[in-house]
Amino acid sequence: MMEPRVLSDRKAFDAKRFFLQWEWMLLLLLVAVNVMNAQISPYYLDFANLRDATMAFLDKAFIVLPMVLVIILADIDISVASTVALSSVVMADLYNRGVPMELAIVICLLTGTLCGLLNGWLIVRYRELSAVIVTLITMIVYRGIAYVILEDQAAGHFPEWFGFLGWGYVAGVPFILIVFVIFAVLFGLLLHKTTFGRHVYAIGNNPTASRFSGVPVDRVRMIVFTLTGFMAAVTALFLTSRMGSTRPNIANMYELEVIAMAVLGGISTAGGKGRMIGAILAVFLIGLLRYGLGLINVNAQTQLIIIGSLLIAAVAVSNLRRNKA
Amino acid sequence: MADKPMAQQAAQAVPSGGAVRRASLSVHIMRFRELGLLGFVVLLALLVQWRNPSFLTLENINDLLRNAAILSILALGMMLVIVTRGIDLSIGATLALSGMITALTVSANPGMHPMAALLLGTAIGLACGSLLGWFVARLGILPIIATLGMMNVFRGLTFTISGGKWVSAHQMPDSFTGIATGSILGINTLIFIAIVAYAVFHYFVNHTRTGRQIYAVGSNPEAAVISGIPKERLLWLVYAIMGALSGLCGVLWVAKFASAQGDTAMGYELTVIAACVLGGVSIAGGVGKVSGVLVGSLLIGMLNNALPLLNVSPFWQTAIQGGIILLAVLANVWVKRSVDRNHLLRRRI
Amino acid sequence: MAEFVLELNGITKTFPGVKALDNVHFRLKPGEIHALMGENGAGKSTFIKIITGVYRPDEGDMLVNGRKVELKGPRHAAELGIAAIYQHVTCYPDLTVTENIFMGHERVEKGTRRLLWKEMHEEAQRLLDELGADFHSRMTMGALSVAQQQIVEIAKALSANAKIIIMDEPTAALTVRECEQLYAITERLRAGGASIIFISHRFEDMYRLADNVTVFRDGKYIGTWGVHDISNKDLIVAMVGREVTQLFPKKETQIGDEVLRVEGLGATGYFADINFSVRRGEIVGLTGLVGSGRSEVCQAIFGIGPRDRGKIYVEGREASIRRPADAMALGIGYLPEDRQKQGLILNWEIAGNITLPALRRLARMGWIRRKAEWSVAKMLAEKLGVKATGIFDLVGSLSGGNQQKVVVAKLLTSELKVLILDEPTKGVDVGAKSAIYEIIGELAAQGYGILLVSSEMPEVIGLSDRIVVMREGRITAILDRSEATQETILEAAMDDSTRETGASA
Amino acid sequence: GGNNNSGNTGNSGASGTEGNSSGQAEAKDDTPKKHAIIFKNAGNPYGEKMIEGFREAMAELGHEVIAKAPDQPTAEAQIQIIEELIAQKVDSIAIAANDSDALEPALKKAMDRGIKVLSLDSAVNANSRLVHVNQADPERIGRTLIQAIHEMIGGEGQIAILSATSQATNQNIWIEWMKKELENPVYANIELVKVAYGDDLRDKSVSETEGLLKSYPDLKGIIAPTTVGIAAAGKVLTDKGLKGQVQLTGLGLPSEMAEYIESGVCQWMYLWNPIDVGYLAAYAADALVKGDITGAVGETFKAGRLGEKSIVRDGEDGTQIMLGDPFRFDQSNIAEWKNVY
Numbered sequence A: 001m002m003e004p005r006v007l008s009d010r011k012a013f014d015a016k017r018f019f020l021q022w023e024w025m026l027l028l029l030l031v032a033v034n035v036m037n038a039q040i041s042p043y044y045l046d047f048a049n050l051r052d053a054t055m056a057f058l059d060k061a062f063i064v065l066p067m068v069l070v071i072i073l074a075d076i077d078i079s080v081a082s083t084v085a086l087s088s089v090v091m092a093d094l095y096n097r098g099v100p101m102e103l104a105i106v107i108c109l110l111t112g113t114l115c116g117l118l119n120g121w122l123i124v125r126y127r128e129l130s131a132v133i134v135t136l137i138t139m140i141v142y143r144g145i146a147y148v149i150l151e152d153q154a155a156g157h158f159p160e161w162f163g164f165l166g167w168g169y170v171a172g173v174p175f176i177l178i179v180f181v182i183f184a185v186l187f188g189l190l191l192h193k194t195t196f197g198r199h200v201y202a203i204g205n206n207p208t209a210s211r212f213s214g215v216p217v218d219r220v221r222m223i224v225f226t227l228t229g230f231m232a233a234v235t236a237l238f239l240t241s242r243m244g245s246t247r248p249n250i251a252n253m254y255e256l257e258v259i260a261m262a263v264l265g266g267i268s269t270a271g272g273k274g275r276m277i278g279a280i281l282a283v284f285l286i287g288l289l290r291y292g293l294g295l296i297n298v299n300a301q302t303q304l305i306i307i308g309s310l311l312i313a314a315v316a317v318s319n320l321r322r323n324k325a
Numbered sequence B: 001m002a003d004k005p006m007a008q009q010a011a012q013a014v015p016s017g018g019a020v021r022r023a024s025l026s027v028h029i030m031r032f033r034e035l036g037l038l039g040f041v042v043l044l045a046l047l048v049q050w051r052n053p054s055f056l057t058l059e060n061i062n063d064l065l066r067n068a069a070i071l072s073i074l075a076l077g078m079m080l081v082i083v084t085r086g087i088d089l090s091i092g093a094t095l096a097l098s099g100m101i102t103a104l105t106v107s108a109n110p111g112m113h114p115m116a117a118l119l120l121g122t123a124i125g126l127a128c129g130s131l132l133g134w135f136v137a138r139l140g141i142l143p144i145i146a147t148l149g150m151m152n153v154f155r156g157l158t159f160t161i162s163g164g165k166w167v168s169a170h171q172m173p174d175s176f177t178g179i180a181t182g183s184i185l186g187i188n189t190l191i192f193i194a195i196v197a198y199a200v201f202h203y204f205v206n207h208t209r210t211g212r213q214i215y216a217v218g219s220n221p222e223a224a225v226i227s228g229i230p231k232e233r234l235l236w237l238v239y240a241i242m243g244a245l246s247g248l249c250g251v252l253w254v255a256k257f258a259s260a261q262g263d264t265a266m267g268y269e270l271t272v273i274a275a276c277v278l279g280g281v282s283i284a285g286g287v288g289k290v291s292g293v294l295v296g297s298l299l300i301g302m303l304n305n306a307l308p309l310l311n312v313s314p315f316w317q318t319a320i321q322g323g324i325i326l327l328a329v330l331a332n333v334w335v336k337r338s339v340d341r342n343h344l345l346r347r348r349i
Numbered sequence C: 001m002a003e004f005v006l007e008l009n010g011i012t013k014t015f016p017g018v019k020a021l022d023n024v025h026f027r028l029k030p031g032e033i034h035a036l037m038g039e040n041g042a043g044k045s046t047f048i049k050i051i052t053g054v055y056r057p058d059e060g061d062m063l064v065n066g067r068k069v070e071l072k073g074p075r076h077a078a079e080l081g082i083a084a085i086y087q088h089v090t091c092y093p094d095l096t097v098t099e100n101i102f103m104g105h106e107r108v109e110k111g112t113r114r115l116l117w118k119e120m121h122e123e124a125q126r127l128l129d130e131l132g133a134d135f136h137s138r139m140t141m142g143a144l145s146v147a148q149q150q151i152v153e154i155a156k157a158l159s160a161n162a163k164i165i166i167m168d169e170p171t172a173a174l175t176v177r178e179c180e181q182l183y184a185i186t187e188r189l190r191a192g193g194a195s196i197i198f199i200s201h202r203f204e205d206m207y208r209l210a211d212n213v214t215v216f217r218d219g220k221y222i223g224t225w226g227v228h229d230i231s232n233k234d235l236i237v238a239m240v241g242r243e244v245t246q247l248f249p250k251k252e253t254q255i256g257d258e259v260l261r262v263e264g265l266g267a268t269g270y271f272a273d274i275n276f277s278v279r280r281g282e283i284v285g286l287t288g289l290v291g292s293g294r295s296e297v298c299q300a301i302f303g304i305g306p307r308d309r310g311k312i313y314v315e316g317r318e319a320s321i322r323r324p325a326d327a328m329a330l331g332i333g334y335l336p337e338d339r340q341k342q343g344l345i346l347n348w349e350i351a352g353n354i355t356l357p358a359l360r361r362l363a364r365m366g367w368i369r370r371k372a373e374w375s376v377a378k379m380l381a382e383k384l385g386v387k388a389t390g391i392f393d394l395v396g397s398l399s400g401g402n403q404q405k406v407v408v409a410k411l412l413t414s415e416l417k418v419l420i421l422d423e424p425t426k427g428v429d430v431g432a433k434s435a436i437y438e439i440i441g442e443l444a445a446q447g448y449g450i451l452l453v454s455s456e457m458p459e460v461i462g463l464s465d466r467i468v469v470m471r472e473g474r475i476t477a478i479l480d481r482s483e484a485t486q487e488t489i490l491e492a493a494m495d496d497s498t499r500e501t502g503a504s505a
Numbered sequence D: 001g002g003n004n005n006s007g008n009t010g011n012s013g014a015s016g017t018e019g020n021s022s023g024q025a026e027a028k029d030d031t032p033k034k035h036a037i038i039f040k041n042a043g044n045p046y047g048e049k050m051i052e053g054f055r056e057a058m059a060e061l062g063h064e065v066i067a068k069a070p071d072q073p074t075a076e077a078q079i080q081i082i083e084e085l086i087a088q089k090v091d092s093i094a095i096a097a098n099d100s101d102a103l104e105p106a107l108k109k110a111m112d113r114g115i116k117v118l119s120l121d122s123a124v125n126a127n128s129r130l131v132h133v134n135q136a137d138p139e140r141i142g143r144t145l146i147q148a149i150h151e152m153i154g155g156e157g158q159i160a161i162l163s164a165t166s167q168a169t170n171q172n173i174w175i176e177w178m179k180k181e182l183e184n185p186v187y188a189n190i191e192l193v194k195v196a197y198g199d200d201l202r203d204k205s206v207s208e209t210e211g212l213l214k215s216y217p218d219l220k221g222i223i224a225p226t227t228v229g230i231a232a233a234g235k236v237l238t239d240k241g242l243k244g245q246v247q248l249t250g251l252g253l254p255s256e257m258a259e260y261i262e263s264g265v266c267q268w269m270y271l272w273n274p275i276d277v278g279y280l281a282a283y284a285a286d287a288l289v290k291g292d293i294t295g296a297v298g299e300t301f302k303a304g305r306l307g308e309k310s311i312v313r314d315g316e317d318g319t320q321i322m323l324g325d326p327f328r329f330d331q332s333n334i335a336e337w338k339n340v341y
């Protein structure tokens, strides 16, 4: 045989690579944003305000978590906002027709899950169509069904306790923040520590080789899209609770915001790359930046320009650094 | 090890006629794609006509084409972007920015020649597109991020420049709104511009070196670099073209509706992408035909035109629109699959 | 005219962590076919990319026709008349064959710069006909097989009127017939005045074609010889740095019970009536011309390709295999023929690639146990002699042969009974090849049933206990080790008359 | 949060008395306060004018103004803005709502923190505000529009309505009143054939108008109670040369409609003065913060140049302040208004 060769099984600590990681950049930006906010607004460092700030942007963050998986698969899901609308509308409509709220919530989660499952099924069954195409179409269809159900009505008047989801506190911490942290940890573990997560990365990098290696490619994709539908329904719960009522045009254009957060978090749309922590940092970065700008009453158009420029500048800087290294 | 007679034997074993037949068959299949979609469009048209006889009147077809013109021009640019494996989410914002600046300029100088207005809008779009192209090609920022970011920036600029105001019909000279209502050679100007754009694109994409190289870059970027194709320059060019077309459409849009707003064409990018996708442009890059994009835009234009004509509840419109698009896409897959299956059955084993 | 059309002196090229080329020299005479040989990872492909301007050397200079040049990029090299056919096909799958051939030097009308399609199609068709191709110039490149794509690459070099043509392992994906074709073409090119650099791991390629041979080892220049001035043995020593004794170490093994049997397997449009069996400890060779459907049969058995008729039995029991995981659970492993697309995740580490098929077993309740994973990866990578610094090197940075070893290692992570090896030695150097043969022999001795798909006659004949020959989707002969010769195999692979008698095992 | 607010009427009553007592204590307090106004979305000239009026009044009163509007007209974005304003401890919030119900939890939170909340232009439900500043009586708007189209088309023929989105509450209320007015036997010969939705998008409003014209070739009149819709319809009628054949009226900005009123495509239409709406809301906000009013029916306050205003009942349990009747714009006066708003 070949001369015996000894291979190292120790990951050499490469300081340069370690510190070039995108997440550091995000962390740096996050710190910078916080310092800046605290400097320019006397209200920012108020504990109650900071606590409430998270409530204002966390609703859509729930979808960012599974969207990370979707994008790592080299797919995309643009139907999420419509799924939010449909689940929310179904829940409200059922409740207004006399279904108990608890059951309506379960059906809401089920509806979202089903929407995700249908996306996944179409994508797997019709491999000729990419996820962009399928979800672009179901985006229209799900929103359309929401309109068919509620027409021009708003539905609401939920029981008092339902408001707790979006507005309540547990031991002084917003309930929504607690739930988000739990889901974030679960998704982080799922992606980084389990066979399922490894399969997701493998498929994103090379679906053919994954198939040949016995990775259940279709099943993994189905599950990821189903999870996305489920998390969209979770968002629907919190968002509906925050609004106290719902209408078919709820969560309009959320999909682009969610994708923007994932992508800013270093999840490459080319697939196979990125980490959960990056996306979570990006959620807080954009959320707190917006909140800070809101506190000093920067107008909407300037906010748009600032956030757009930040997105590009951050990525450009990291690209330049990487190219130099 | 191997010797000559064998090779000759093998060469004889290959039927000489088979190759040619196989080629013509595959060429046939490729044409079939657009034909299938076109068939779907025709079928839908007949169905609508049956429900509302005013659908296939000259006037309505003119309206339909006029309304689909802007969409179809934008879809051309988007096709090139998608062919290079990119996407441009900023076109709605670029369109609004160019429309707003042009409208403000025109309202300040009512004597301005419409041609100058068109050029101004196109130039603004070109500038926006070039900037984007620079981000994508030189800085290597993923198209989805770059265009998402610039979408916000352009939209914000539009609001800022207009100071929150709209430019209304009474501020626009007739010569300017005439861009959308006038006609050239008896054809409405909007439709005429779209026809010219399609002719130019057909030539550009199929008969020029640069056009084909854009497809090469989308088909295999690494190979393109190895064979010395100027990938960066082409990427830049593609976004610049997209920007210029958005700018042009900004002027057309404002002239057509005789009003410029900050939120003009918000979310329109998704409609344009849908038209491309329906027309068979592959998100994976390298594939997309001018004829397909035309049919895709027509289908969307037809849905927008026909649904108000059918007396369906307005609350059902979105769902029906989505359902029809889904059906069209699935029908295409089914046709393709059955052709593939026949192809396999015919193969001699 | 200068004495050498191409001369490179003292070329050095370093990648992060690897010195791929270290002060190497090379001289190419006009009208010469020059073989460049060396182990996997010796630096051959890197050297080629320097000549074609894809990489810039860190040190050293290059002379074309006696004049010193400093390449600015691939286009510059093309202008100097240098064309290359790369190891990994670099085509545009969505474009037509004609476009692939003319990309970069399209024919345009003077003045209008309009593309002259008709002229290009005709010229492309003429080139293809000349090369004996059986496909049309208007076809889409992606619809062609690897071998057909290779022909297009050659046509591309021809159409560019290149004076220096470089072929990096062009025969790796070709069958005997196609190799013959390629030899003829290459000789014709030389007769037309071109100089050719030819890289290959096959000795017969070199003997058939080359005038001179240059050997690299570990990025260093070892020497240049006239092909007939150096013995086979010495050449191997030059390449590997030691002697490789027996190339086909056929071990006598105990052949046991049947482990795999297929009956009446068929897939519309791909293959039909496939019947054969593999026994414990037996190596069954599966051969045939390119496109004869061998890979399709294997992939159908593995549950990844289409199949609409027939039964598969594993250890006598009928098996329902609908996806690769089913096959793997039953003890069937498949080594795919295209390691870049089907075998590996190129921007993953060696460890992750090796353990991917076995993740489930290396995890507890879905939770990956890293320690266990890494020790398995290290053990297998070392066993197969993967040339790298550690198991956390990226697979994409390995040379072709070492990548192949990683793919083989992936198979060995699972408890298998049947191994289906599809072209396991494609693009692998002699040293590694003999290592792989040895592994195959050992595995057979351990009781694995092995189905060996190969286009290399000596390999099939040297290793197999029985040989199944396919032709256009059907089995035309099943030959015993004793009756198998090149002639009998080729007869079955090409003869029309045997088609009705489809033998069964 | 929403959990510590019990029954609707109970809540408004409670906060009413609270405001009253503290209001009296603070009645002499003339220190500058922070008053916030939130419009539906940025870059809307109608909203800009409303904010202008709000600023004008606050300048007269010597208070600080925070004017905000989200980049998109959604309730979600307005909730976030309300949170930001709560954090800044403003004294009042005047909001033109994108959704009448969806802001309830957020606005209740604001009221719990002692912020006076009122709505203007587009109301929030009675639970989430102290008072609503109404630009015009919806009943009057609905009825007037029908009367107008009746006059324009000569009392008989088919008419259609081109609305904004199917979700827009104020549109829907106006349409309700139009339908009620049509029940009057005077309009026996008028047939409302369709309510179309242009979603306040130019392109969709145009296709919908074109669809109406083709599906109902005998259509005599279109009512579009939304600026984008009425302007789009005006453009279509102009381009198709249908002036005089199909009548057009509704609610629209004079600047957007000047072209079509001057050309006669639209003989006249209605709107109120958005500057005055903002101006009135500012005085109402100031009165609420000072404690001069609590939002109960019958209270009155001085609203600068608009004079004395009183609070009246709005539906079951809400209260409102009326600005006045919608204003009629026609060829005689459009020229002087088109450059104002």
Ligand SMILES: Nc1ncnc2c1ncn2[C@@H]1O[C@H](COP(=O)(O)OP(=O)(O)OP(=O)(O)O)[C@@H](O)[C@H]1O
Pocket (backbone or CB within 6 Å): C015, C016, C018, C019, C020, C038, C039, C040, C041, C042, C043, C044, C045, C046, C047, C087, C397, C398, C399, C400, C401, C402, C427, C429
């Ligand atoms: N882009 C790269 N980055 C880092 N290392 C590289 C890169 N390309 C090649 N190498 C390394 O350079 C060395 C030479 O590789 P090369 O591909 O030239 O070998 P080769 O002789 O062509 O081998 P084979 O016969 O297997 O194709 C190898 O160690 C390889 O890992």
Ligand SMILES: Nc1ncnc2c1ncn2[C@@H]1O[C@H](COP(=O)(O)OP(=O)(O)OP(=O)(O)O)[C@@H](O)[C@H]1O
Pocket (backbone or CB within 6 Å): B022, B347, C145, C146, C147, C270, C288, C289, C290, C291, C292, C293, C294, C295, C296, C337, C423, C453, C455
């Ligand atoms: N006449 C034909 N028309 C169209 N496709 C064909 C034809 N003959 C073969 N093919 C397809 O072309 C591809 C070429 O097969 P391939 O070259 O992999 O041959 P193989 O015998 O399977 O194995 P190997 O690659 O090891 O030589 C296969 O997918 C086959 O189905």
Ligand SMILES: [Mg+2]
Pocket (backbone or CB within 6 Å): C044, C045, C046, C087, C168, C399, C400
């Ligand atoms: Mg090589």
Ligand SMILES: [Mg+2]
Pocket (backbone or CB within 6 Å): C294, C295, C296, C337
């Ligand atoms: Mg094969």
